[in-house]
Structure formats: C-alpha cells, structure tokens
Amino acid sequence: MSEENLLFFSEEWVKRFVEELNKNQSYFEAAKNWEGDFLFIVNTGPKIKSEIVVYLDLWHGKCRDYKLLPDRSAKKTEFIFEGPYDSWEKLAKGQLDPVKALLMRKFKLSGSMSKLMKNVKAASEMAKNCSRVPTKFL
Amino acid sequence: MWEFTSPKKIVFGEEALEYLKEIEGKKALVITGKTVRKLGFAEKVSKYLEEARIQAEIFDEVEPEPSIETIVEGAKLARDYNPDWLIGLGGGSNMDAAKAIWALYERPDIEVGAISPVEKLGLRKKAHLICIPTTSGSGSEATWATIITDSSSKTKLELASKELVPDIVILDPQLPKSMPPRLTADTGMDALVHSMEAYVNQWRNDFSDAMAIKAIKIIFEYLPRAYENPDDIEAREKMHIAATMSGLAFGNAQAGIAHSMGHALGATFKIPHGRTVGMLLPYVIKYSAKEAAGRYAEIARAIGIEAVTDEECVEELAQAVRALMKKVDLPLCAKDMGLDWETFTGELDELVSRAIVSSESITNPRVPDEEECKKLFTCAFNGEEVDF
Numbered sequence: 227m228s229e230e231n232l233l234f235f236s237e238e239w240v241k242r243f244v245e246e247l248n249k250n251q252s253y254f255e256a257a258k259n260w261e262g263d264f265l266f267i268v269n270t271g272p273k274i275k276s277e278i279v280v281y282l283d284l285w286h287g288k289c290r291d292y293k294l295l296p297d298r299s300a301k302k303t304e305f306i307f308e309g310p311y312d313s314w315e316k317l318a319k320g321q322l323d324p325v326k327a328l329l330m331r332k333f334k335l336s337g338s339m340s341k342l343m344k345n346v347k348a349a350s351e352m353a354k355n356c357s358r359v360p361t362k363f364l
Numbered sequence: 365m366w367e368f369t370s371p372k373k374i375v376f377g378e379e380a381l382e383y384l385k386e387i388e389g390k391k392a393l394v395i396t397g398k399t400v401r402k403l404g405f406a407e408k409v410s411k412y413l414e415e416a417r418i419q420a421e422i423f424d425e426v427e428p429e430p431s432i433e434t435i436v437e438g439a440k441l442a443r444d445y446n447p448d449w450l451i452g453l454g455g456g457s458n459m460d461a462a463k464a465i466w467a468l469y470e471r472p473d474i475e476v477g478a479i480s481p482v483e484k485l486g487l488r489k490k491a492h493l494i495c496i497p498t499t500s501g502s503g504s505e506a507t508w509a510t511i512i513t514d515s516s517s518k519t520k521l522e523l524a525s526k527e528l529v530p531d532i533v534i535l536d537p538q539l540p541k542s543m544p545p546r547l548t549a550d551t552g553m554d555a556l557v558h559s560m561e562a563y564v565n566q567w568r569n570d571f572s573d574a575m576a577i578k579a580i581k582i583i584f585e586y587l588p589r590a591y592e593n594p595d596d597i598e599a600r601e602k603m604h605i606a607a608t609m610s611g612l613a614f615g616n617a618q619a620g621i622a623h624s625m626g627h628a629l630g631a632t633f634k635i636p637h638g639r640t641v642g643m644l645l646p647y648v649i650k651y652s653a654k655e656a657a658g659r660y661a662e663i664a665r666a667i668g669i670e671a672v673t674d675e676e677c678v679e680e681l682a683q684a685v686r687a688l689m690k691k692v693d694l695p696l697c698a699k700d701m702g703l704d705w706e707t708f709t710g711e712l713d714e715l716v717s718r719a720i721v722s723s724e725s726i727t728n729p730r731v732p733d734e735e736e737c738k739k740l741f742t743c744a745f746n747g748e749e750v751d752f
Contacts, residue, residue, distance in 0.1 A: 252733070255734065256720075256721065323566075323726065323727075325723060325726070326567060326727075328481070328482055329481055329482075330365055330366060331365065334482070335482050338477075338480075339480035339481060339482050339483065340477050340478075340479075340480055340521060340523065343480075343522060343723060344721070345721065346721070346722075346723040346726050347720060347721045347722075347725065347726055348721075350726050
C-alpha cells in the first residue's frame with residue numbers, strides 16, 4: 227500500500243521531516259558538531275497567504291525540538307532561513323542546493339554565514355532529508 | 365539568477381606594471397610579505413606610483429597563511445595612513461591579506477569573520493583594490509574569496525564577498541620569472557586543478573567553462589616550458605594569464621574534492637598546496653568521472669587526446685596529468701612526498717572528516733561519503749588505481 231503524501235510544510239509534514247532527520251545517519255555525521263537553532267520561514271506569496279514559520283532546535287546531529295509557530299516574533303533564534311514557497315519547493319526536490327540558493331538570493335539568511343559555511347554538508351544533508359518524506363506540493 | 369564576477373580591468377603583458385604610472389589618486393598602501401619585498405618588487409611598485417604622484421607606504425608583514433592578527437594590524441595601519449588605493453602584491457597569501465585588510469579598513473565596525481557572501485559590506489567608499497600576483501597559481505587576484513587563519517583555534521576561515529574582487533589586476537610576466545622551478549611547478553598545478561575542477565563542477569556555467577578550458581590548454585602547453593626555462597618570458601606570460609583565467613573559472617564555479625582533500629592533506633603534513641592538489645587530481649578524475657565522464661572527455665579532446673569513448677578519454681586524461689607532473693618533477697602519490705604509512709593512517713580519519721565537510725566537496729560532480737573519501741586518500745597514498 228503506498229503511503230499518503232503529506233502537504234509540504236504542514237504540521238504532519240514537519241513532524242515526519244523531523245522524525246526522518248533524527249534517523250538520518252548521513253545528516254547525523256555531517257551535523258555532529260552543529261549547535262544552533264533556526265526559524266525556517268516560507269514567505270507570503272501567490273500560494274501562501276500568511277508566513278509559515280517553523281522552529282527547529284538542531285543540536286549535535288539531532289533535532290531536539292520543533293514547532294510550527296504563529297509568526298516569526300514568537301521565538302528568537304540564532305538563524306533565520308527564509309524564502310518564497312517556490313524556492314523551498316526546489317530545495318526539497320533537490321533542484322537547488324542551500325548555499326547556492328543563498329548566493330542566488332533565492333533565500334535570505336540571518337545569522338552567521340561563516341558558521342554556516344563551515345557546516346555546508348550538514349545544510350546539504352538536511353535539504354536532502356526532504357526526499358525521505360512523501361510530499362505533495364501546492 | 366547567477367552571475368559572473370570579475371575584476372573591472374586586467375592589464376597584462378610585458379611592462380604591465382607600468383600601468384601604475386597611469387592611475388589617479390593620492391596615497392597607496394602596498395600589502396606584501398618579506399620575501400616579495402626582498403625581491404625588490406614593492407620598491408618597483410612604489411617607484412611607478414611616485415611617477416603617478418601617488419605617495420606609497422609598504423606593509424610587508426604578511427606571512428604565509430595570514431593570521432587575523434596580521435589583518436587587524438594592516439587595517440590599523442591603513443586607517444592611520446588613509447590610502448585611496450590598496451595594492452596586494454605577491455602570491456595568494458599576500459593578495460588574500462590585502463582583500464581582508466581592505467574590508468576592515470573600510471569597515472572598522474566589523475570583525476574578519478563577518479566577511480560573508482550575503483552581507484553588504486559597502487566597500488569602495490575609501491579606497492579601491494589592485495592585485496599584482498608574483499606567482500602563477502592561486503588565482504586570488506580574480507576571486508572573491510580570502511582565506512585567513514584564526515591562530516587561536518588553528519582553523520582557516522574561508523571568507524568570501526563579491527565586493528572583494530579587485531578593481532584592477534596587473535599581470536606582468538617579469539614578476540613570476542623570479543619563481544624557482546619547484547614553485548613554478550607547484551603553483552602551475554594549482555592553476556590546472558582550479559580550472560579542471562571548475563569545468564566539471566556542479567556550479568559550472570558557460571562563462572566559467574570558457575575560462576577553464578582555455579586555461580587548461582595553456583597550462584598543458586606552457587607549464588613545462590616555464591619550469592624548464594624560468595627566463596622563457598612567453599611561457600611565463602601564458603602561465604600568468606592561465607592562472608588568472610583559472611581563478612575566474614573556479615571563482616565563478618567552485619573547486620572540487622582535489623581541493624578539499626588537498627587542503628586537509630597539506631595542512632596536516634605541511635606540504636605545499638599546489639603539490640597536494642596536483643598529486644590528487646588523477647585520482648579525483650577517475651573517481652568523479654563516474655558522474656562527469658562527458659565533461660572530462662571534453663577536456664581531454666581540448667588538449668588533443670584522440671580517444672574514441674568518453675571512458676577512454678577519462679583514462680587518457682588522468683595519464684596526461686601524470687605525464688605533465690612527471691615533466692615538472694612532481695610526486696604522483698603521497699608516499700612519494702616522504703609520508704610513511706603509519707603516520708598517514710594515524711591521521712586518516714581526521715583527514716576524511718575535514719575533507720568531506722568542505723563546501724568544495726559538496727559541489728564536486730560526485731560527492732564522496734566517508735568510506736569513499738577514505739579509499740580515495742588510500743589510493744592516493746599508495747599510487748593505486750581508483751576503480752570504485
């Protein structure tokens with residue numbers, strides 16, 4: 227029986243994404259020295275009426291905590307990674323890599339780029355983790 | 365959207381240094397190291413600047429693999445002296461230092477680590493940057509990167525901002541003529557690896573391709589000549605141009621795993637950068653060809669290899685690189701660099717973990733996992749064929 231696809235960035239999708247991330251050995255190896263929390267934000271646009279804000283507490287190769295938040299002011303984090311829905315979709319489909327996406331200004335980063343650049347493999351493995359979640363897009 | 369970033373002007377050919385007589389301004393700070401100063405190049409630059417009625421000050425404290433402390437010291441001098449030109453003179457370290465000193469001179473409110481591709485630095489309000497390479501390899505004169513060492517944590521900060529690309533690059537073939545053959549070979553191989561890795565990279569583009577493929581052709585033809593006869597001015601000029609073209613290529617694409625592995629190997633065992641990346645290149649070609657055989661075949665055909673299939677081209681390209689390295693007396697495997705197996709294997713896990721997290725590994729056409737990276741290092745140590 228085929229698994230039901232989860233709507234990208236829905237609560238169920240985020241829950242599954244985190245479950246998969248915490249089982250993902252490649253991510254664990256790449257991010258084993260990482261300490262830092264994120265807001266992942268899907269900006270408003272034609273497909274998104276109000277911002278989607280996801281909090282992820284990433285610590286030594288695992289996600290310790292996550293939440294869908296009502297808005298970006300609900301939590302102060304070390305990093306904010308934000309972009310439009312189409313860019314997130316391309317990232318999830320493996321059509322964009324996270325660092326190149328930043329350089330292409332498809333996404334905006336708040337926080338230390340140099341810290342992120344020392345952990346590009348972790349960022350890449352996290353993006354790849356999306357492929358482990360059966361996903362449907364808007 | 366992507367973009368190709370390059371210096372505004374590249375002045376090249378014999379007597380290119382005399383271009384300095386034509387620039388306009390009041391004060392210039394020449395940033396260099398003791399070795400380059402001893403060769404008399406900094407004084408020559410100052411003399412030409414004087415002819416342009418520009419007062420010159422020389423900061424010659426840049427060490428190989430420049431530290432944050434040196435950058436802070438140079439920036440302080442710049443703020444006291446208030447130049448409208450900064451001039452990076454020397455190899456990659458001196459030019460990298462000039463870029464970082466320039467950033468901190470213009471932005472005294474930031475620290476070195478804040479230089480980032482996504483931060484607007486707002487440079488060029490106080491000064492502009494000229495880079496004058498004296499070696500033919502690093503490509504720093506054409507890139508937006510600067511590598512600075514954090515002595516406290518013994519790590520290298522790989523910093524980048526498109527604003528750091530120099531305004532003017534001067535390529536005078538008289539300057540690299542002073543390089544001894546060993547340095548000519550090491551830096552020339554660095555340039556070859558830059559261009560080959562850019563040509564097959566995931567971030568490659570049509571502009572970087574054009575720079576890379578031309579540079580590769582030049583290097584295969586002229587590196588042996590520059591090595592054998594340091595006074596061959598045509599070969600020196602061609603290699604100087606090829607190194608800058610390679611910088612434009614990898615600066616606008618990326619380098620690959622010969623660089624990420626080479627950085628780890630070179631830093632651990634204190635081996636010159638060009639020698640390590642050059643030694644690794646044939647192994648990396650064989651490994652990466654599983655995902656990029658067609659691209660390597662294009663390189664092979666560009667340098668005149670007449671094999672029929674892409675796979676044959678890849679094999680012959682790896683052999684052509686080895687043949688070039690033999691011509692310039694470079695080692696073909698790590699054990700020929702004086703490393704012993706026990707010491708090497710003692711560091712292997714650390715080498716692998718440093719290499720695979722590098723951004724250069726991520727954009728390689730084939731991205732190695734830990735096991736593959738370990739096998740690649742082992743093949744490169746023993747001179748074994750890569751068949752995985």
